[in-house]
Amino acid sequence: MIFSFNTSRSSGHWAGFSLIWYQELFQDSRMQTAIAYTLVIAVISTVISTIIGTFSAIGIHKLSTKMKAYVLNVNYLPVISPEIVTAIALMMLFRSLRINFGFGTMLLAHIMFSIPYVIIALLPRLRVMNPNMAEAAMDLGATPMQAIFKVVIPEIFPGIIAGALMAFTMSLDDFVISYFNTGNGVTNLSIEIYSMARRGIRPTVNALATIMVTIVFIVVIIGNNLSIKRKIKN
């Protein structure tokens, strides 16, 4: 774990301190587009899959037992199957439909593998929710839509956040599925690093790794402090 900090040192010899690789990284336009694509796709796919996932989960929760079992089993497929199988399955679908590979296919693929996680995060919440609350709201004159927005969604909100976070991190980190379902020069961070690593060691990757480790470290420390404070408060 601490080894990842080793990456800040360019391999082996230490020829003195310099920021030249950082400079190069920030001037590397390919890297910048890749980072931009990664973020854009992660944000869009998270928003879409959270919305679709939430409504689908509410619907699935109400399905008959048999239908529910079928939907959930299919829903689990992308979760349990190896990424590479999901990736080539999608690729074959897109190819068969003659869809041009690029931003669209990559986004669709990310939405596809994110929704199951949102649903899995939400269903337990829906199960423990008191069903009488929505009923009561509707008895008091709320439309089903109002009942969902005013009662159900606030009730399961922590699950929605958990699902969205999961979708977001999965999308940020994804390599295999993006790798098979992209084209037209659209890449994300993982694909860019992969091609760099195959071309040979590039010190810019070390610089990038250092930056990412630092960001993660700061986020983790802040998050940890917050959660400890919350624990103390409670």
Place this chain on the structure above:
Amino acid sequence: MHESTKRFSYPYIVWISIIIVIPMILIFFYSVIESSNNQMAFRFTLENYQTVLEPLYLRVLWHSFIIAFSSTVICLIIGYPVAWIISRFSVKKQSTLLILFIMPMWINMLLRTYAWITILERNGVLNSFLALFNLGPLDLMYTDFAVILGMVYNFLPFMILPIYTAILKVDQSLIDAARDLGASDKKVFTRVMLPLTIPGIITGITMVFLPAMSTFVIPQLLGGGQYMMIGNLIERQFLLTGNWYLGSAFSMILMVFILISIWIMKKFDSDDVTQKGKGVFPK
């Protein structure tokens, strides 16, 4: 909630049918057909599966299994004691330690694997270090060792977390009771701790073995271009040679393999735990 809300699931049912079910059927379909020169014509055949059974490919399958299996065993050997040690600390230290172990998971997996190249390569960190003592250089890159190391490093958190959770769930009074009744440390571990943490161990094994079996990134980067595991085979069939039929057959084999292991582990899990669990917690 009103019954009518179930219609919210209908669009999703259509969506999963298109984007999950149909592609899976496509893989199966491609694995049992053979193309001819005519684009639309095809005939059913088991030839793709026969090709899979050729010694060359069988060796790759066996090799994948061995590598994944060794990585899982090493993860378990390291992961269990680590989870145990973490669980012995005070609550505040526990969360810090856990975060230290989980943190690498938030860093892009490719970067993590890439970091090992920097360490293991011929002019890398490790060999420079050894050179200080006039040792080496060792050729560590592009070996089974490098691949297993990469896997253990990448998947270890998946082993530690479930075991840690299982250890936390064990009621301390059970251990105290066993001690009071005269059990030695070893007995406490084999008769109380181990059986109660089996669900965690099983989850950990599943979560390490399955990705280790199917990854193609780690063998590609740390094993080199010629290194073959089943994931690399599939990747090659689709992106390099363009033989979708054979690639699909490999995918089907991988899928069946994974479903069987999940099934075995589930069975193992429910058999073992419910019975032993009943003995300990007569609820």
